[in-house]
Amino acid sequence: MARFSRRTIIKGGLASAFFAIGAKIGIGSIIEKLTPGINIARTSRRLRNGIPTTCSNCPAECGIYGFTDYGRLVKIEGFDGNPNNMGKTCSKGEAGLDMLYDEERVLTPLKRVGARGEGKWESISWKEAIEEITYRLKELKMKEMPEQLVFECEASLTTELIVKRFMNAFGSPNAITHSKYGNENKIVAQRLTWGEDFEVPDVENSKYILLFGSNPYESHTFFINLAKRIASARTENYAKLVTIDVRMTQTSGKSDEWYPIRPGTDAFVALAICNVIMREGIADIEFIENHTNVTPKMLSEHLKYYTPEMAEQISGIYVADIVRVAREFATFKPSVAISGGGITKHKNGVYSERCITLLNAITGNIDTKGGYCIPRRFALQDPVPLPNEPIADSNIYYSKNDSVLEHASRAEIIDAVKSRRQKVGVYISYEYNPVYSSPDSEDTAKLFKDEDIIPFFVAIDSYMTETAALADIILPSATYLERRELFSPPSFSMVPFVSFSQPIIEPLGKSKSIYNIIKEISKKIDPNIKKYFKMSEDNFLQASISHISELSDAGGIYYLMGHGYWFDTKMNQSLYKLFERKGFNTPSGKFEIYSERLREEGHDPMPVYVPMEEFSMKNRNAFVLVPFKTNVHTADRTANSLLLSEILHNNPLWINAGIAREYGLQDDDKVEISSKLGRIETKVRITQGIHPNVVAIATNCGHWQFGHIAQAKSFESNNAKTSHVWWEDEGNGIHINKIIPASIDVIGGGRDGWIP
Numbered sequence: 001m002a003r004f005s006r007r008t009i010i011k012g013g014l015a016s017a018f019f020a021i022g023a024k025i026g027i028g029s030i031i032e033k034l035t036p037g038i039n040i041a042r043t044s045r046r047l048r049n050g051i052p053t054t055c056s057n058c059p060a061e062c063g064i065y066g067f068t069d070y071g072r073l074v075k076i077e078g079f080d081g082n083p084n085n086m087g088k089t090c091s092k093g094e095a096g097l098d099m100l101y102d103e104e105r106v107l108t109p110l111k112r113v114g115a116r117g118e119g120k121w122e123s124i125s126w127k128e129a130i131e132e133i134t135y136r137l138k139e140l141k142m143k144e145m146p147e148q149l150v151f152e153c154e155a156s157l158t159t160e161l162i163v164k165r166f167m168n169a170f171g172s173p174n175a176i177t178h179s180k181y182g183n184e185n186k187i188v189a190q191r192l193t194w195g196e197d198f199e200v201p202d203v204e205n206s207k208y209i210l211l212f213g214s215n216p217y218e219s220h221t222f223f224i225n226l227a228k229r230i231a232s233a234r235t236e237n238y239a240k241l242v243t244i245d246v247r248m249t250q251t252s253g254k255s256d257e258w259y260p261i262r263p264g265t266d267a268f269v270a271l272a273i274c275n276v277i278m279r280e281g282i283a284d285i286e287f288i289e290n291h292t293n294v295t296p297k298m299l300s301e302h303l304k305y306y307t308p309e310m311a312e313q314i315s316g317i318y319v320a321d322i323v324r325v326a327r328e329f330a331t332f333k334p335s336v337a338i339s340g341g342g343i344t345k346h347k348n349g350v351y352s353e354r355c356i357t358l359l360n361a362i363t364g365n366i367d368t369k370g371g372y373c374i375p376r377r378f379a380l381q382d383p384v385p386l387p388n389e390p391i392a393d394s395n396i397y398y399s400k401n402d403s404v405l406e407h408a409s410r411a412e413i414i415d416a417v418k419s420r421r422q423k424v425g426v427y428i429s430y431e432y433n434p435v436y437s438s439p440d441s442e443d444t445a446k447l448f449k450d451e452d453i454i455p456f457f458v459a460i461d462s463y464m465t466e467t468a469a470l471a472d473i474i475l476p477s478a479t480y481l482e483r484r485e486l487f488s489p490p491s492f493s494m495v496p497f498v499s500f501s502q503p504i505i506e507p508l509g510k511s512k513s514i515y516n517i518i519k520e521i522s523k524k525i526d527p528n529i530k531k532y533f534k535m536s537e538d539n540f541l542q543a544s545i546s547h548i549s550e551l552s553d554a555g556g557i558y559y560l561m562g563h564g565y566w567f568d569t570k571m572n573q574s575l576y577k578l579f580e581r582k583g584f585n586t587p588s589g590k591f592e593i594y595s596e597r598l599r600e601e602g603h604d605p606m607p608v609y610v611p612m613e614e615f616s617m618k619n620r621n622a623f624v625l626v627p628f629k630t631n632v633h634t635a636d637r638t639a640n641s642l643l644l645s646e647i648l649h650n651n652p653l654w655i656n657a658g659i660a661r662e663y664g665l666q667d668d669d670k671v672e673i674s675s676k677l678g679r680i681e682t683k684v685r686i687t688q689g690i691h692p693n694v695v696a697i698a699t700n701c702g703h704w705q706f707g708h709i710a711q712a713k714s715f716e717s718n719n720a721k722t723s724h725v726w727w728e729d730e731g732n733g734i735h736i737n738k739i740i741p742a743s744i745d746v747i748g749g750g751r752d753g754w755i756p
C-alpha cells in the first residue's frame with residue numbers, strides 16, 4: 001500500500017490542527033482548500049488523507065487523490081502535485097468511484113456454457129481458467145504456430161511493455177497495442193514530418209491559438225491539461241482563440257471567432273493560410289532555410305495553387321477571414337495551430353495533419369515557448385532477461401512497408417483476421433472493446449462470434465463489454481484504482497516526469513492486474529517463458545525505471561508511492577528548441593516538409609489537399625455525419641457509470657436549423673439515418689451551431705451489453721440508486737458505428753470515419 005511522504009504527513013498535521021476549530025465552525029472546505037490531499041468527512045468529521053495516484057480513464061493521465069474511509073474509496077479529486085493537471089479533473093475522473101464499485105463488474109473468472117454470445121456463464125477458479133488457456137497456448141507452441149496468438153489492447157506505457165514482453169517470449173509478432181484514441185493517421189503524419197507521435201501545444205504561453213476541428217474544452221488526448229492552459233492563456237496572456245469546426249462545440253462557443261467549415265476541407269484552408277504568410281513575407285525564413293528540407297522558393301511555388309479565393313470556394317470560409325487569420329497567426333507570436341482527431345480520421349487524414357503542422361513550421365513556432373513543442377517524456381526499459389524478438393512473421397500488415405506505424409492499426413487487424421490473412425488460434429483482448437468501437441460493428445461482432453475464424457477467445461476485462469460477451473473465457477482485471485502502473489505523459493512544463501498509479505484499495509473479488517495475470521499464464525506454459533515473469537510486479541516496475549538514475553536513487557516506485565510523481569529538479573524548465581542541438585528524429589534530421597518516404601511509396605511528398613469525393617454533396621438529401629465525443633463519457637469505459645449516464649444517456653442527431661425548416665422538422669422529431677450498411681432511427685436536435693452540410697451525433701450511447709445502466713435499465717442491487725434509473729423511458733440512444741462503413745486510410749492505416 002501507499003507510503004506517505006513527509007509533505008503529506010505535515011499536511012495531515014496541519015489539517016488536524018485546523019480541524020478542531022474548523023469542525024466546530026463548519027469550515028471544513030476551507031481547510032481542504034488550504035491543505036490539498038486532505039478531506040474531512042462531512043458527517044463523521046473524520047480526517048482522510050489522500051493517496052496520490054493516476055487516473056487512466058483517458059489518455060490525459062491526470063494525477064488524482066483517492067480518499068478512503070474504513071477501507072472503501074469514498075472520493076476522488078485532482079492531485080495538485082501532478083505537473084500536467086495541477087489538481088484539476090473532469091467528471092469522468094471523479095466517476096472512477098462509480099466504475100470501481102460497479103454492481104455488475106466481472107469479479108471472477110467466467111467460462112461460457114452456452115453458444116458464443118448467448119450470455120450463459122459459469123464461474124470458475126483462476127486455476128481452471130489458466131489451465132484452459134495454457135492448454136490452447138501450448139498447442140500453438142507444439143504445432144510451431146506461435147504467430148497464431150493475437151493479443152490486442154489499448155495500451156499505456158506499462159501495459160505495452162508487459163504485453164510485448166509476453167508476446168516476444170511466446171514468439172508471436174502479433175501484439176497489437178493501440179494508442180487509446182485510434183490516432184493512427186495523425187501519428188503517421190507526425191512521424192513522417194518531424195519524427196514525433198504527438199505535439200505538445202505550449203498554449204499557456206501562446207498569444208494566438210488556432211484550432212482545426214479540435215475541441216479541447218470537451219475532448220482531447222490531453223483534455224484537462226490542455227483546456228486548463230488555454231483558459232489561463234485567454235485570461236493571463238489575452239491570447240486569441242480561433243476555431244475552425246463544422247460544429248459549435250464548447251470550445252467554438254468560447255472562442256473569439258468560430259468558422260463553420262465545409263467538412264473535409266481543413267487542409268485547403270491551412271495551405272491557403274500558409275500561402276498568404278509566404279507571399280506577404282511574414283514567414284520565418286530562417287527556420288525554413290535552416291531546419292526544414294525545402295527552400296522558401298520551393299515552398300512558395302508549391303503553395304501558389306492554394307489561394308484564399310480557391311479556399312473560399314472549397315471551404316466556405318471568406319477570403320477576408322483567411323487573409324486576416326494568416327496575418328494574425330504569423331505576427332501574434334508565439335502562436336500554435338492544433339488539429340482535432342476528427343480531421344485525421346479520413347482518407348485524407350495524413351495529409352490534413354501535415355498541412356496543419358506546416359503552419360506551425362513556416363511561422364517558426366516549432367518547439368518554442370508558446371508554440372508547437374516536441375513531447376518530453378521518459379521511456380520504460382524492458383528489464384533483463386530480455387526475450388528475443390519473434391522470428392515468425394505477422395500477416396496482419398498489408399505489407400511491411402505500407403505504414404510507418406510500428407504496429408497494425410485497429411482497422412488492419414480486423415481486416416486481416418476476417419479475411420484469414422492472419423490465422424488465429426487464440427485471441428486475447430485486454431480492456432479493449434472492438435465490437436462496440438469499430439466501424440461496421442455488426443460485422444465485427446460476427447467475426448468474434450465465428451469459431452472457425454477465432455477458435456478460442458479470452459477477454460481480460462473488468463466489465464461485460466460487447467466484446468467480452470463474445471468470449472470463451474473472461475478473466476477479471478483490476479481497475480486502475482486497484483493496480484500499479486507507471487506513466488510518463490508528455491510534459492506541459494517541458495520537463496519530463498514519471499507518474500504512478502497504485503491500489504487505493506486491494507483488487508475487488510478475484511480481479512488481478514495484467515502483470516499478475518500474464519505471470520500466472522507464463523508459469524504454466526513453459527519454463528522458457530516463465531523466466532521472464534519471475535519477478536514480482538513491484539520488482540518488475542522498479543527495474544523498468546532503473547535507467548532513470550535520479551529516480552532510482554530517490555527510491556524508484558517507493559518514492560512514487562509517497563509522492564505520486566517525480567521529475568528531475570536539475571533540469572532546465574526553459575529549455576526549448578531541442579532540435580537546434582539534436583536535429584529532428586527524421587531520416588534527414590530536418591523538419592521534413594518534403595517526405596521522401598511518401599514519394600517512394602507513390603504518394604505526393606509535399607503537404608497537399610486531397611478532396612473527399614464522398615463529401616461533394618451531389619445529392620441534396622445527403623449529409624456528412626460527424627460522430628463526436630462529449631466531455632461526459634470516454635470512448636466506452638464509462639458506459640455503466642450511474643453518475644455519468646444520468647448526465648448523458650442518449651444522443652439526438654444535431655441538424656442545422658435552416659435545413660430542419662426545409663424539411664419541416666421540429667426538435668425531438670424522429671428521423672432515419674441511412675448509409676450503405678443500413679438504417680437507424682433517432683430523434684433530432686435542431687441548432688444553429690452546425691454547418692448545413694453536416695449532421696452530428698455523440699458517441700458512447702446505444703450499448704447492448706456492459707450492464708443495465710449502459711442500457712438505461714433499472715435493476716435491483718446493493719446500491720439503491722440502480723433501481724431508480726429515471727431516464728429509462730428516454731432510452732440509451734443509438735450506436736452509430738452500426739452504420740458507419742469500415743475503410744482504411746492506406747497511408748496511415750487508420751480508420752476512415754466518413755459516412756455517405
Ligand code: SF4
Binds near residue numbers: 056060088089090
Ligand atoms: S481528463 Fe478526466 S478522465 Fe482523463 S485522465 Fe484526467 S481526470 Fe481522468
